[in-house]
Amino acid sequence: MSRLFVEHHVRKVLPLDGVWDIYFPKEGNKIFIDDIESCEIRSLVVPGVWETLIGRENYRGQALAVKDFEVNSDCAARLVFKGVSHTAELFLDGKKLGDHHNAYTPFVFDIPRISRGKHRIAVIISNEHGELSALHIPNDYYNYGGISRPVELQILKGNAYIRFNHFTPCRTPENSWRAKFAVRVVNLGEDFSCDIRISLAGKTVVLEETQIKSGETDFYAEIDFDSEIALWEPKHGHLYRLETELISRAGEILDDLFDRVGFRVIDIDGRKILINGKPTFLYGVNRHEDHPFHGCAQTLDTIYQDMDIILDIGANAVRTSHYPNDERFLDLCDEHGIMVWEENHARGLNLEKMKHSRFREQCRNCISEMIEWHYNHPSIVIWGILNECSSETEEGKALYKEQFEQIKSLDSSRPTTYASDKHFKDICQDLPDICSWNLYSNWYEGNTAKKGLEALINWQESNEGRSKPLIISEFGGGAIPGYFDPRRKSKWSEERQAEILDECLSEYLSNPRLSGAFIWQFCDIRVDESWALGRPRTMNNKGIVNEYRRPKLSYEVVKKHFSRMIK
Numbered sequence: 001m002s003r004l005f006v007e008h009h010v011r012k013v014l015p016l017d018g019v020w021d022i023y024f025p026k027e028g029n030k031i032f033i034d035d036i037e038s039c040e041i042r043s044l045v046v047p048g049v050w051e052t053l054i055g056r057e058n059y060r061g062q063a064l065a066v067k068d069f070e071v072n073s074d075c076a077a078r079l080v081f082k083g084v085s086h087t088a089e090l091f092l093d094g095k096k097l098g099d100h101h102n103a104y105t106p107f108v109f110d111i112p113r114i115s116r117g118k119h120r121i122a123v124i125i126s127n128e129h130g131e132l133s134a135l136h137i138p139n140d141y142y143n144y145g146g147i148s149r150p151v152e153l154q155i156l157k158g159n160a161y162i163r164f165n166h167f168t169p170c171r172t173p174e175n176s177w178r179a180k181f182a183v184r185v186v187n188l189g190e191d192f193s194c195d196i197r198i199s200l201a202g203k204t205v206v207l208e209e210t211q212i213k214s215g216e217t218d219f220y221a222e223i224d225f226d227s228e229i230a231l232w233e234p235k236h237g238h239l240y241r242l243e244t245e246l247i248s249r250a251g252e253i254l255d256d257l258f259d260r261v262g263f264r265v266i267d268i269d270g271r272k273i274l275i276n277g278k279p280t281f282l283y284g285v286n287r288h289e290d291h292p293f294h295g296c297a298q299t300l301d302t303i304y305q306d307m308d309i310i311l312d313i314g315a316n317a318v319r320t321s322h323y324p325n326d327e328r329f330l331d332l333c334d335e336h337g338i339m340v341w342e343e344n345h346a347r348g349l350n351l352e353k354m355k356h357s358r359f360r361e362q363c364r365n366c367i368s369e370m371i372e373w374h375y376n377h378p379s380i381v382i383w384g385i386l387n388e389c390s391s392e393t394e395e396g397k398a399l400y401k402e403q404f405e406q407i408k409s410l411d412s413s414r415p416t417t418y419a420s421d422k423h424f425k426d427i428c429q430d431l432p433d434i435c436s437w438n439l440y441s442n443w444y445e446g447n448t449a450k451k452g453l454e455a456l457i458n459w460q461e462s463n464e465g466r467s468k469p470l471i472i473s474e475f476g477g478g479a480i481p482g483y484f485d486p487r488r489k490s491k492w493s494e495e496r497q498a499e500i501l502d503e504c505l506s507e508y509l510s511n512p513r514l515s516g517a518f519i520w521q522f523c524d525i526r527v528d529e530s531w532a533l534g535r536p537r538t539m540n541n542k543g544i545v546n547e548y549r550r551p552k553l554s555y556e557v558v559k560k561h562f563s564r565m566i567k
């Protein structure tokens with residue numbers, strides 16, 4: 001399943017996870033779909049990446065993944081991929097359906113008619129670097145190849161389906177709760193009319209005899225709640241089930257979509273971030289989706305184990321560095337009241353890389369897909385963009401501005417931010433709602449945590465960030481797992497990392513100017529070979545647990561500091 005709960009009853013869901021055939025070119029790294037006989041055939045368990053296959057640990061190129069399936073009646077359907085890393089060219093029964101770029105956002109192809117019987121999906125997957133991708137570049141995390149998130153075929157009862165029902169909770173002037181709904185219905189057939197029924201927290205609203213035209217149509221509704229509503233709060237993730245249904249005149253349910261939502265509002269009040277009116281300090285970790293056994297394909301046990309650790313250290317927040325996350329992890333954050341800073345896919349792109357011919361289109365698509373699919377997660381309290389990109393140049397600023405405007409046009413209910421490393425020369429501090437800084441005192445920079453933060457806060461007084469909340473979005477240091485140096489405490493020793501985090505956490509968690517602090521990083525991760533000389537083991541070793549989730553000395557230090565935060 002692609003969520004932690006059932007999303008449909010009437011709409012039948014055929015999971016396409018499991019064993020796929022995958023074809024690799026015997027020579028070179030290109031696939032020619034008409035010539036797969038000459039390929040090497042292997043089995044790939046989906047979700048999964050080919051780097052877990054013997055002999056393909058470092059393969060960068062194309063492969064062809066194939067899956068046969070059967071439907072037992074003629075129908076309309078939706079083919080849903082929650083993530084292919086990183087570029088997909090999709091065929092159904094040999095006919096091209098389309099393409100998708102970016103490993104970290106879902107995509108769907110509507111199939112107006114699929115006949116009863118056997119069918120074949122074929123996906124040409126690429127994890128290549130170069131002209132194809134502005135965002136997947138050799139980086140301080142690894143660009144895997146494969147079908148890295150769940151796949152499913154959704155079989156429609158009729159020709160129309162509910163694409164989403166975006167829920168926006170807000171307070172009325174009388175301080176009661178109002179739920180606003182934006183429902184998008186897609187009709188693959190002829191115009192017809194039906195009711196749209198929305199049920200939430202014991203109340204129902206029905207849009208009667210609504211005209212469902214061919215194509216896409218948006219509908220709006222709202223419900224006021226004067227009764228008691230349990231709030232979604234940090235560490236108390238109270239969820240309500242949202243039901244949206246298309247109902248015929250005869251009362252037959254034509255399509256349904258279930259989701260889980262939370263009643264909470266986020267406000268920025270000067271330098272404070274308010275959740276449900278209460279000033280809130282976000283403290284937690286930056287988490288990459290990475291594991292030695294599965295690459296970037298998150299298995300359910302990894303998702304649950306990572307959440308177990310996040311809860312054990314006492315964090316109340318996670319930053320999805322540096323891309324939209326698997327929805328099952330976000331579902332778990334919703335359940336546990338773990339606040340999420342989710343960001344579009346970008347890391348360390350200088351101006352030249354931001355000028356890549358596909359940069360704007362690929363960022364625009366990533367943002368629209370991220371917000372469409374993740375809008376209802378109450379845990380997401382901040383939208384972020386462009387980690388450590390060119391926010392010190394006017395041309396870079398224009399691109400930051402364009403992306404913030406896009407986010408606000410899609411969702412005005414959440415504040416925005418970006419993590420900058422352009423200390424003292426950043427010119428984009430007027431754009432976000434929250435100012436965030438990656439600050440590696442005692443690791444990259446020689447100064448102490450206190451001095452580094454003071455210098456940053458003083459500089460922030462010189463620009464529009466002076467009146468905004470401030471987050472230290474990354475801090476920490478590297479520790480090679482098992483390298484102990486109790487006396488010298490050299491860099492890369494576990495003792496040194498524990499010392500750096502102890503000092504930083506003491507400073508950041510108690511500084512009244514800050515509204516958040518995210519440790520870099522949750523676990524050690526694989527990085528691109530080109531980063532190896534600065535990354536022992538060709539890993540980013542700044543995790544507080546290693547890649548197998550085994551704690552380092554710093555783990556207990558983090559736990560000590562987080563456990564002192566006000567509950």
Ligand code: ADA
Nearest residue numbers: 140347387388438474540542
């Ligand atoms: C940067 C970057 C992270 C990681 C980190 C590090 O701040 O945002 O992705 O590369 O540095 O480990 O150096």
